[in-house]
Amino acid sequence: MAVVSKKTPIPDQVALKTALLSVSDKAGVVDLARALNDRGVRLLSTGGTHKAIAAAGLPVTDVSEITGFPEIMDGRVKTLHPNVHGGLLSIRDDAEHQAAMAEHGIEAIDLAVINLYPFEEVRAAGGDYPTTVENIDIGGPAMIRASAKNHAYVTVLTDPSDYDGLLAVLGENDGATPYAYRQRMAAKAFARTAAYDSIISNWMAEALSIDTPDYRALGGKLREKMRYGENPHQSAGFYVNGDPRPGVANAELLQGKQLSYNNINDTDAAYELVAEFLPENGPACAIIKHANPCGVATGATLVEAYGRALACDSVSAFGGIIALNQTLDAATAEEIVKLFTEVIIAPDVTPEAAAIIATKKNLRLLKAPGLPDARAAGLTAKTVSGGLLVQSRDNVVVEDLELKVVTKRAPTASELEDMKFAFKIAKHVKSNAVIYAKDGQTAGIGAGQMSRVDSARIAAMKAEDAAKSMGLKDPLTRGSAVASEAFYPFADGLLAAIAAGATAVIQPGGSMRDQDVIDAADEHxxxxVFTGIRHFRH
Structure with missing residues (x-):
């Protein structure tokens, strides 16, 4: 048998005699209480949970009866008492603990069913500061952690989805719980309070404008276990943290099979990109492959925007992700199903479009609750060996920038629009990134190269291939605007873009050799224009 620090043997089976139920989410709690009562388990409860159980005609003791102290301070103080925590923390087979329980009239509690104040929901709903603070649970986490620590003797449940599992375990073990089960529930309980506290701490840091708090915790709840991660030999899970930002995490899967790890990653990239284009300014479509766009366009209609985005690189678009900034309609759906596509995400879908997509049963169709705000603050994170890199979201949009003309020739109005369009895309392309655009359509995209010159050449090559496939004499890079997400360290990258036919350039500026680059532009x-803002993306 396993042992505790005091060499007290841990029992495998612990029969449930007394249960404490104190939940914010009342779903299923009355049915659980009824099943426990049928097994002869004594029920203790608090506040609204006690009222719900008593209203069902079940015998239940209010916690105030065992503490000898009423609920006070609007329920803030009700379970923080030795008669509760002693009942949860006592080592049943320890003589000193038993003597203390007898001396102070403390009753052992074998099962704690507790879920927490809905802090995440209040935060997501945009509650004001005092309201949000008031929904920080104190007694609940204390009881959960006490029960989880003492899982040698106590079973703890924090999720209504586990109620049926508990009843099944009790049925299989004659009203008792095995140690291995109590261990699993304790592990889940500690993870629950850790995730809860992480969300609170990050909210407070944001509310108080603390960019780099001394401690940073990130947490979430398992949405679904993935079949595998990026590759079949890797395990993975999709966790959500209650962030109300519209996107793949809170989208509704209207049809299709489970999204894979790579699907979710790419769909997030696609929807964040298309959100750069406000729906009131017209339809836009982004097609993503391996987290990089292979085509982005606007149009007079959504189907036109899709067709123009596809034209940029129809080969790479095969098996890609399509993100739309407006409601998916039947005409656009008809075109999309002509090409193998993994996922479509849009803020809404017409019934006619849904029926068309349904003819492709494996095609995932997601309806998101609106578009994310490209200007909104937030955090992004990635793991490194031994730590986390956490930063604020890149929420700079080109419309808010003061563009500085640095060449002798100023851009025309149409060139300026193409510049802005291309720079929006550059923000979402892996570095080094070079994007050619013309008339609200990507002409060529070069992504993730070690050399900016190579990115320019690859993008130009993609444009030439697209022109050939469409039977055009010249690629769309002729007369295009080109965007670089970071400065040109030398003039060679610019000259490669000029050779492809670009007539206007947008870049951050800031290189020691800016003047050399400006002189090369003037010569041709x-x-x-300089933006003064870099959009590195790794």
């Missing part, structure tokens, strides 16, 4: 009659 190219207009250039």
């Amino acid at each position: 009659g190219v207009a250039m």
Whole structure:
């Protein structure tokens, strides 16, 4: 048998005699209380939970009767008492603990069923500061942690989805719980309070404008276990943290099989990109492959925007992710199903479009609760060996920037629009990134190269391939605007773009050799603007 620090043997089976039920989410709690009562388990409860159980005609003792102290301070103080925590923390087979329980009239509690104040829901709903603070649970986490620590003797449940599992275990073990089960529930309980506290701490840091708190915790609840991660030999799970930002985490899967790890990653990238284009400014479509766009476009209609995005690189679009900034309609759906696509995400879907997509049973169709705000604050994180890199979201949008013309020739109005369009895309392309755009359509995208010159050349090559496939004499890079997400360290990257036909350039500026690059642009009659903002993406 396993042992505790005091060498007290841990029992495998613990029969349930007394249960404490104190829940914010009342789903299923009355049925659980009824099943426990049928097994002869004594029920203790608090506040609204006690009222719900008593209203069902079940015998239940209010916690105030065992503490000898009423609920006070609007329920803030009700379970923080030795008669509760002693009942949860006592080592049943320890003589000193038993003597203390007898001396102070403490009754052992074998089962704690507790879930927490709905802090996540209040935060997501945009509650004001005092309201949100008031929904920080104190007694609940204390009881959960006490029960979980003492899982040698106590079973703890924090999730209504576990109620049926408990009853099944009791049925299989003659009203008792095995040690291995109590261990699993304790592990889940500690994870629950850790995730809860992480959400609270991050909310407070945001509310108080603390960019880099001394401690940073990130947590979430398992939405679903993935079949595998990026590759079949890797395990993975999809966790959600209650962030109300519209996107793949809170989208409704209207049809199709489970999204994979890579699907979720790519769909998030696609929807964040298309959100750069406000729906009131017209339809937009982004097609993503391996987290990089292979085509982005606007259009007079959604189907036109899709067609123009596809034209940029129809080969890479095969098996890609499509994100739309407006309601998916039947005309667009008809075109999309002509090409193998993994996922479509849109803020809404017409019934006619849904029926068309349904002809492709494996095609995932997601309806998100609106578009994310490209300007909104937030955090992004990635793991490194031994730690986390956490940063604020890149929420700079080109419309808010003061563009500085640095060449002798200023861009025309149409060139300026193409510049802005291309720079929006550059923000969402892996570095080094070079994007050619013309008339609200990507002409070529070069992503993730070690050399900016190579990115420019690859993007130009993609444009030439697209022109050939469409039977065009010249690629769309002729007369295009080109965007670089970071400065040109030398003029060679610019010259490669000019060779492809670009007539206007948008870049952050800030290189020691800016003047060399500006001189090269002037020599070729190219207009250039500096943004002063870099969009590295790794």
